Amino acid sequence: xxxxxxxxxxxxxxxxxxTQKLFVKDLTPGPRKYDTKxxxxxxxxDPEKMRNGDILRIRSExxxxxxxxxxxxxxxxxxxxxxxxxxxxxxxxxENL
Amino acid sequence: MPFKDHRDFIxxxxxxxDVIEITKEVDWDLEAGAISRRMxxxxxxxxxxxxxxxxxxxxxxxxxxxxxxxxxxxxxxxxPETPVREIYRTYEERLEKPIEPAIVEKKKAPCKENILxxxxxxxxxxxxxxxxxxxxxxxxxxxDLVVTKDPETGWTNWGxxxxxxxxxxxxxxxxxxxxxLAYQMIKYxxxxxxxxxAALVIGADPxxxxxxxxxxxxxxxxxxxxxxxxxxxxxxxxxxxxxLLVPAHSEIVIExxxxxxxxxxxxxxxxxxxxxxxxMAEGVGFKVKAITYRNNPILTMIALGVPIDDSSIAxxxxxxxxxxxxxxxxxxxxVDVYAPPEGVTHLIYVSxxxxxxxxxxxxxxxxxxxxxxxSKVIVxxxxxxxxxxxxxxxxxxxxxxxGRGIVVEHYEGRANSLTPCYSPKERxxxxxxxxxxxxxxxxxxxxxxxxxxxxxxxxxxKEIQEKVVQNWEAYGFK
Numbered sequence: 121x122x123x124x125x126x127x128x129x130x131x132x133x134x135x136x137x138x139t140q141k142l143f144v145k146d147l148t149p150g151p152r153k154y155d156t157k158x159x160x161x162x163x164x165x166d167p168e169k170m171r172n173g174d175i176l177r178i179r180s181e182x183x184x185x186x187x188x189x190x191x192x193x194x195x196x197x198x199x200x201x202x203x204x205x206x207x208x209x210x211x212x213x214x215e216n217l
Numbered sequence: 218m219p220f221k222d223h224r225d226f227i228x229x230x231x232x233x234x235d236v237i238e239i240t241k242e243v244d245w246d247l248e249a250g251a252i253s254r255r256m257x258x259x260x261x262x263x264x265x266x267x268x269x270x271x272x273x274x275x276x277x278x279x280x281x282x283x284x285x286x287x288x289x290x291x292x293x294x295x296x297p298e299t300p301v302r303e304i305y306r307t308y309e310e311r312l313e314k315p316i317e318p319a320i321v322e323k324k325k326a327p328c329k330e331n332i333l334x335x336x337x338x339x340x341x342x343x344x345x346x347x348x349x350x351x352x353x354x355x356x357x358x359x360x361d362l363v364v365t366k367d368p369e370t371g372w373t374n375w376g377x378x379x380x381x382x383x384x385x386x387x388x389x390x391x392x393x394x395x396x397x398l399a400y401q402m403i404k405y406x407x408x409x410x411x412x413x414x415a416a417l418v419i420g421a422d423p424x425x426x427x428x429x430x431x432x433x434x435x436x437x438x439x440x441x442x443x444x445x446x447x448x449x450x451x452x453x454x455x456x457x458x459x460x461l462l463v464p465a466h467s468e469i470v471i472e473x474x475x476x477x478x479x480x481x482x483x484x485x486x487x488x489x490x491x492x493x494x495x496x497m498a499e500g501v502g503f504k505v506k507a508i509t510y511r512n513n514p515i516l517t518m519i520a521l522g523v524p525i526d527d528s529s530i531a532x533x534x535x536x537x538x539x540x541x542x543x544x545x546x547x548x549x550x551x552v553d554v555y556a557p558p559e560g561v562t563h564l565i566y567v568s569x570x571x572x573x574x575x576x577x578x579x580x581x582x583x584x585x586x587x588x589x590x591x592s593k594v595i596v597x598x599x600x601x602x603x604x605x606x607x608x609x610x611x612x613x614x615x616x617x618x619x620g621r622g623i624v625v626e627h628y629e630g631r632a633n634s635l636t637p638c639y640s641p642k643e644r645x646x647x648x649x650x651x652x653x654x655x656x657x658x659x660x661x662x663x664x665x666x667x668x669x670x671x672x673x674x675x676x677x678x679k680e681i682q683e684k685v686v687q688n689w690e691a692y693g694f695k
Binding site for chain 1 (some may be wrong): 246271272341347349350351352353354355382383384385386387389394399402407475476477478479480481482484485487493494496497498499500501502504629630634641645646647
């Protein structure tokens with residue numbers, strides 16, 4: 121039985137195939153559904169081509185679901201969080217105004 | 218007597234049929250959110266979900282504390298049918314007399330009935346709802362209050378900020394970069410690279426949550442205004458892992474810290490303007506160190522969305538009165554300010570003693586001076602009851618000159634990124650614009666040329682009015 125995961129991207133075109141580091145949410149039903157992991161994974165827009173892969177559902181920044189799911193094979197679980205400063209994306213932009 | 222906690226409040230709401238208890242099992246995953254949202258849109262009561270899927274019966278969910286003006290009136294100890302204008306007046310008057318909080322011992326604080334520390338911490342013990350389909354996660358913090366402190370001045374801020382479960386030990390949130398939480402972080406913790414202690418409080422008494430939505434000035438403690446509104450001190454207790462004080466009668470308190478060097482993704486989330494509009498961000502991480510909670514904890518929530526709901530109602534009151542204080546402070550001859558809930562604090566009505574385009578410009582300057590949450594302001598003469606949308610619409614339609622009655626201000630770095638009409642690029646740069654619609658008569662017009670409003674009370678003499686009123690039944694009218 122394939123597991124299902126969910127990830128978010130600003131726009132669908134932002135997601136690239138191949139080995140990526142990304143946050144995924146585990147969609148396994150139960151009280152821990154949507155638990156988030158930061159992983160290194162191989163992802164493909166064609167789940168059929170990925171042997172022993174799981175399902176990756178993708179939503180945009182507005183929460184719109186991409187009709188066709190991708191395939192994902194998690195290679196490694198990474199840290200719980202990533203290095204960064206709160207609001208760094210906003211500050212970066214404002215500094216460049 | 219003010220409400221000590223949410224439980225007292227719910228009990229009182231039962232008397233006016235303002236709460237419904239659902240004993241049928243409901244799924245935390247979208248079902249509770251969908252029921253709650255539909256109920257808001259039907260103008261119905263608050264909902265207490267007594268059996269939540271995957272969770273023991275002792276862990277319940279409650280939506281809609283202050284989702285109607287009637288429930289706000291009850292929370293303030295006023296009669297349920299109190300008119301909105303009167304609720305505003307009461308709120309404004311009570312704020313004039315802040316009351317310092319009372320600190321209680323831990324053993325007397327119900328929120329300490331259960332304590333999870335260190336490895337015991339597991340956010341999945343609580344039935345945090347997945348509120349909208351397509352949200353970024355399970356938002357445990359919606360109808361919450363987040364406590365943070367400026368160690369240099371001792372100023373403690375309460376703010377209502379969204380926080381979702383990232384994993385069993387981490388929350389992800391996105392207090393706006395223009396928020397007071399962000400102000401404290403940027404002023405003190407970021408330069409020192411020290412994590413900021415924080416406590417996320419769920420299910421305190423209803424007034425505490427209401428004041429958490431209020432935009433008080435920097436340095437003002439919400440706790441003493443909660444006391445003012447309750448007309449009694451609010452009881453606070455110290456956290457287990459830091460020196461922050463939290464409402465002692467809260468249902469759940471999540472203690473932790475916001476690191477300055479680690480982040481987790483937050484959102485998107487269907488937000489208070491009534492849309493889920495690209496509110497996904499490199500969010501603020503909240504590393505949980507302890508959870509304390511009452512026996513049979515009630516997780517308060519709000520299925521945010523199109524108005525009217527708790528958020529639009531509470532913010533209408535708290536922001537409206539704060540804006541009135543601010544405008545007065547600036548010397549504007551303000552009579553009243555109303556933030557209609559339908560306008561989700563993007564649209565504000567301001568009535569003034571003397572209007573004119575220059576005054577409208579000054580009003581707009583006030584709204585755009587620092588963080589800008591308001592995008593449209595209608596300035597009106599004092600004869601308009603601004604709590605009556607019909608009167609405001611009539612004045613706007615007829616008195617605002619389409620050519621010279623509109624003032625627009627553009628800005629960058631301080632706009633409200635949740636405003637749905639902004640493009641992704643504008644949101645990224647916090648770039649926006651605000652407009653004032655001057656619906657007052659020009660000051661330079663002599664009295665004799667000002668159009669006379671053709672209403673019963675304004676176009677007839679007192680004598681005729683009295684005659685008509687006195688003879689009303691004699692005419693055959695009931």
